[in-house]
Amino acid sequence: MKTCLIVDDSSVIRKVARRIIEDIGYEVDEAEDGREAFEKCTQSMPDAILVDWNMPVMTGLEFVKELRSYIGGESPKILFCTTENDVGHIAMALKAGANEYMMKPFDREIMESKFRDLDQK
Amino acid sequence: MGMQQQTYNAIARFVAQESGIKLSDGKAYMMESRLTPVMSEFGISSFEHLATQLMAATSELRQAVVDAMTTNESFFFRDRTPFDLFSNVMLPRVAEAKRANGQPLRIWCAAAATGQEPYSLAISVLENQTVLDGLDVSILATDISQAALGTAESGRYTQFEVQRGLSAQRLITHFDQEGGAWRVKPHLRELIEFKELNLLKSLHQVGKVDIVFCRNVLIYFDVETKAQVLGNIRKQMSNTGYLMLGAAETLVGVTDHFLPTAEHQNLFQPTS
Numbered sequence: 001m002k003t004c005l006i007v008d009d010s011s012v013i014r015k016v017a018r019r020i021i022e023d024i025g026y027e028v029d030e031a032e033d034g035r036e037a038f039e040k041c042t043q044s045m046p047d048a049i050l051v052d053w054n055m056p057v058m059t060g061l062e063f064v065k066e067l068r069s070y071i072g073g074e075s076p077k078i079l080f081c082t083t084e085n086d087v088g089h090i091a092m093a094l095k096a097g098a099n100e101y102m103m104k105p106f107d108r109e110i111m112e113s114k115f116r117d118l119d120q121k
Numbered sequence: 122m123g124m125q126q127q128t129y130n131a132i133a134r135f136v137a138q139e140s141g142i143k144l145s146d147g148k149a150y151m152m153e154s155r156l157t158p159v160m161s162e163f164g165i166s167s168f169e170h171l172a173t174q175l176m177a178a179t180s181e182l183r184q185a186v187v188d189a190m191t192t193n194e195s196f197f198f199r200d201r202t203p204f205d206l207f208s209n210v211m212l213p214r215v216a217e218a219k220r221a222n223g224q225p226l227r228i229w230c231a232a233a234a235t236g237q238e239p240y241s242l243a244i245s246v247l248e249n250q251t252v253l254d255g256l257d258v259s260i261l262a263t264d265i266s267q268a269a270l271g272t273a274e275s276g277r278y279t280q281f282e283v284q285r286g287l288s289a290q291r292l293i294t295h296f297d298q299e300g301g302a303w304r305v306k307p308h309l310r311e312l313i314e315f316k317e318l319n320l321l322k323s324l325h326q327v328g329k330v331d332i333v334f335c336r337n338v339l340i341y342f343d344v345e346t347k348a349q350v351l352g353n354i355r356k357q358m359s360n361t362g363y364l365m366l367g368a369a370e371t372l373v374g375v376t377d378h379f380l381p382t383a384e385h386q387n388l389f390q391p392t393s
């Protein structure tokens with residue numbers, strides 16, 4: 001089974017996202033900030049990562065940059081999931097190595113369509 | 122409010138005559154919820170009154186009723202495959218034929234609804250500039266619904282709408298942010314001409330076209346209407362053209378003006 005790491009400091013978002021992503025067919029793990037996510041990745045690299053932007057300890061953007069420069073860290077498909085919804089943030093995320101970007105609020109259909117797109121990348 | 126069977130039948134018959142949209146029995150609830158706002162707009166007090174008034178109605182009322190009965194739902198890059206076929210099969214082959222005779226390539230989106238389909242085609246055109254190699258391309262987007270076309274022409278979509286099917290890269294390349302909404306950039310808008318057009322009427326104003334997207338509209342018509350519309354669409358198409366239908370649509374037993382291609386069951390070529 002493919003694996004997905006959900007990185008968000010909100011337990012509500014993690015729960016909602018987890019339900020949808022499990023239905024899509026992933027085995028899901030969770031982290032509360034970028035630092036914890038990075039450590040989990042160094043132990044076992046997931047196939048996909050859903051990551052929030054604003055988190056304590058280490059932000060999503062810092063996490064993506066750090067992961068992408070780590071050996072093996074180029075392989076996961078990274079999807080941002082954040083309330084930051086302006087062109088500048090989207091462009092920055094893509095430049096840092098994210099594959100896709102989703103603006104909150106999202107719904108099941110949007111999440112499913114983003115994951116379908118990730119499969120093609 | 123409630124509606125008598127007779128009234129339902131009369132309004133359904135009117136809608137079918139005007140637009141081809143065939144309402145099956147038991148759609149009374151849908152009809153009521155969609156026509157109630159139209160009735161209050163025109164100051165009509167009951168469905169019975171509406172049914173009688175429609176017979177001699179002003180074109181505004183007729184248009185408003187038809188408009189309300191259309192289903193305009195659409196998504197960017199809906200079903201995905203048609204757009205892959207557009208970029209990988211239709212555009213390169215048609216472009217070659219066009220280049221040979223030095224004519225512009227014309228695309229017709231025949232049920233454009235709120236615009237997601239023509240804009241997805243326009244994005245695909247821009248992403249295939251190397252294949253097109255300077256060839257002139259234009260897109261005609263038509264629909265019977267004025268309200269839907271209004272949205273399409275404005276090119277303005279909510280955050281939810283743009284996230285259904287548009288990649289983040291395509292979003293920031295082709296849209297500007299406007300408050301909480303997103304608006305199509307002029308470079309995309311410029312490729313498309315929007316026009317109100319009823320597929321049941323004469324299609325001559327469409328002119329000659331090479332690629333036709335006619336997705337998720339024929340499903341509302343009965344077989345005879347489908348056959349008639351497809352015959353008229355065929356007349357507007359160049360012999361080297363392509364017709365793309367919706368995912369659930371076949372032409373088996375409907376018309377022999379088109380044959381399915383080897384590439385995909387919903388992609389057709391005209392017979393000569």
Ligand SMILES: C[S@@+](CC[C@H](N)C(=O)[O-])C[C@H]1O[C@@H](n2cnc3c(N)ncnc32)[C@H](O)[C@@H]1O
Pocket residue numbers: 139140141142191192193194195196199231232233234235238263264265266269318319320321335336337338341367
């Ligand atoms: C479900 S939408 C399809 C939108 C788009 N092609 C897609 O597949 O996403 C169907 C559209 O067909 C239009 N339509 C229905 N009857 C029509 C007719 N007689 N002539 C032109 N358009 C019609 C409706 O107004 C509506 O916008």
